[in-house]
Amino acid sequence: MTTSLHTLATQVVPPADHEVVTQFEQVILIVLVFVIMFGLGAGLTPRDFTSALRRPWGLIIAWLTQFGIMPLLAFGLVLGLILQLPNEVAAPLALGALLMGAVPAGTTSNIFTYFSKGNLGLSVMMTTNSTLWALLMTPLMLHLYGTRFMPAGLDLQIPVANIVITLVVMLVPVGLAMVIRRYHPNIGAVMELLGGFFGLFFIVFLVVTWVPRNWVLLTGTSWQVFTVAICLGLFGIAVAYGIARAIKMHPKDARTVGLETGIQNGPLAIAIILLSFPASPQLGLLLLVPALYSLFIVIVATFVTLYFRRANLAEEQKIPSLL
């Protein structure tokens, strides 16, 4: 028993940070997200934002699911699964998982919301909102659930630069695109179409580049960790969507809240770990859940999007088959 557990620990430990997300990959991702949001933003008008503000409930519910449900869900998964593992690996894994639950929504959520025919205006506002709140809520949630896993004297660093980048790569292109579309609807429509294509490419790119490069990581990881990485996103989407539907939110908004809640800002979690634990020998274990989450959320969200497109569009066909 001891040997196999030992193998698990050693096999998983190796990655230096460049193997989780290379500098080059980060730049590519940021550029891609910028380009995609430049396209998708062309489908928006200021009306989409005022519409979302008219129903502040959407934003409030989203805040609650984001910082209420997700950290709790991560905590539950840690208790149920991660703590089954031996102590020396459980603590860093748990911390990584809890952090993953405490970070705000990522920009990827906007892309999936778009493909799910959700409310993109609401999605952009939710991402902005939760990202700003993260400065306060992410450390708070991590301390609330994770103090016992933390090394003594830990100084948790929230990288403001990453927060700013998240907001900039989302809001700047969206704003620019809205202006262009206002004066040239045709250019806007073409941009939106291209943004959609890039978005699809982006999703495929993430999966295709991730899986082979992290094959060792995938084969050497225990099922408990996999389960946590997959279920955090899946349950997050499901619970938030369920709540949103239960309180009778518009199906478009409910889909948005679901995706926005379940899809976390993986790169931000990774950046927080790299900044806060620069020389930790357990860096690999700390990064494991965020890294796996970042991979699986793309796959999970793809399936959820396919489901949303199928299940809900029929329901919204209010108009008879003729007019």
Place this chain on the structure above:
Amino acid sequence: MSEFPWHEHYPAGTSSEIGDLPARNLPELLSTSAAEDPGAVAFTQCMPNGMNGSLRYSEVERLSDQFAVYLREVVGLEVGDRVAVQLPNCLSYPVVAFGILKAGCVLVNTNPLYTASEMTHQFSDSGARALVIIDMFADRLPQALASTSIETVVTVRISEFFPAVVAGIIRATQRYWSRTLPIVSVEHTPLREALEAGREQIDGGSGLATYLEGVGPDTLAVLQYTGGTTGVAKGAMLSHGNLVANTLQMLAMCGTHLRRGEETVLTALPLYHVFAFTVNLIGFYHMRGRNILVPSPRPPSNLKRAFENYPITWLTGVNTLFNALLNERWFLDHPPRRLRASAAGGMALHQSVAERWREVTRTPIVEGYGLTESSPVLTFNPLGGTVKDGTIGIPIPSTTVRCVDDAGNALSAGQPGELVARGPQIMQGYWQRADETEHTLVDGWLHTGDIAEMDDDGYFRIVDRKKDMVLVSGFNVYPNEVEECLTAMPTVREAGVIGVPDPKTGEAVRAFIVADDPAPSLDEIVAHCREYLAAYKVPRSVELRDELPKSPIGKILRKELRTDPGASTNDPAPETAPGSEEASPR
């Protein structure tokens, strides 16, 4: 009481007669707008994703000239030759329609949703010599053209006249993504080549100026097909004078709400339908407005970009459309700020919808009434005058409407009788159907077949339809036709079709059948009907019966089906036609 109590209710400045027509024919009426402001945008086609193309007044005139010359000089058509047009709302529609009229030919509007057999009937009945069709539906042509006299087919792209890059993207999407471009196997000429051929002829000196020499108010302009009373589709003959008059009559009811050169109208209703043809196309072109053409208003979110991107000031529609918009959150949150008024026709405008519309948009909505046979407008509620919900308003200028008993005697206010009408907009008759014409046009009065009553102010209210016709979202469905289609199924022995109230489409088609054992499934019935009937004619629900009520001579009594408790709306388990993905109950 005056014979014309409605005369006092016209909008300020509107007289009870429109006077002499200012133009001998439609092209003459329409040409003034381009002369006044050639650079103004006349038409903008807005796709659901916001992609768009526009034509200025000068371009519409130039292109329709080219098409007229093509028809006369290249195809060799003569004055009075029929040209069928089967297009959704798109920039090509005005170019083609005005071109046909400028050539002195007769426009035969055809629903693009028609099946091959419906097309064949309309083409052969009208004797059309040429057809202009959207390429997306051209796959039906080999079958549809078989027994017609159509020699020339012109195909149109949905993205015609769009900027090149956008047109290319739309084309590529149609071809490789949605795969909606069938291979056209019959000989055809793309519209752009036809226009190019016309342009070459003009450069070489054509007789364009002479085409309309003999075309006056009594010359036939449009054959507008309608089922009339018996259900066999027949062409209402609308002359240039009919349409010029009806345009001016209709505009007179708008008072100051419709300003020359300042309006942007959203055309969501299909232009091949007489209401949108006269009101939106001719009316707003004449008023030098900008027309926003939406190829398909379904689902209603298709209209979102049009409302966002253009300052819509006018909207015409049917109850279904207004109701659909009132169910859209984007519309409720941001109702069009520049909207001035909306006009409803085609089917009864529900009072609840009218009230809600006014509340949401804070602009008036008025209901009118008319028939294909009357170009179509007969009555309207006056904009700026007294509007009475639940009524079809007052007769428009130069129009006399009265309710008559079966002997043709005029009835007084409050007494229901068949609505008959007289005016310059009443059709010349049904195309090559003298007997039908005789029954419908009696001493110059158009007999509508609708039972109505007039109040003391001269406002009319429709009480009931004399005909058994079912009105689905403004489209006529004739039970005969659907019944015939149903009984053509080997397992269906008898069929009776009625309309039942439907909150969305006004009425929906319900079929009662007697069938052999095993009975066909709902899916099989629907699939069979889809093959021969346009979608709106396909029954929404089918009920299996042991027998159908019949008269002594064996005629199925639809009236009794309607009053049958099993046919009421609270029927516990009617088989309702589902979306195609739902399984059918057996």
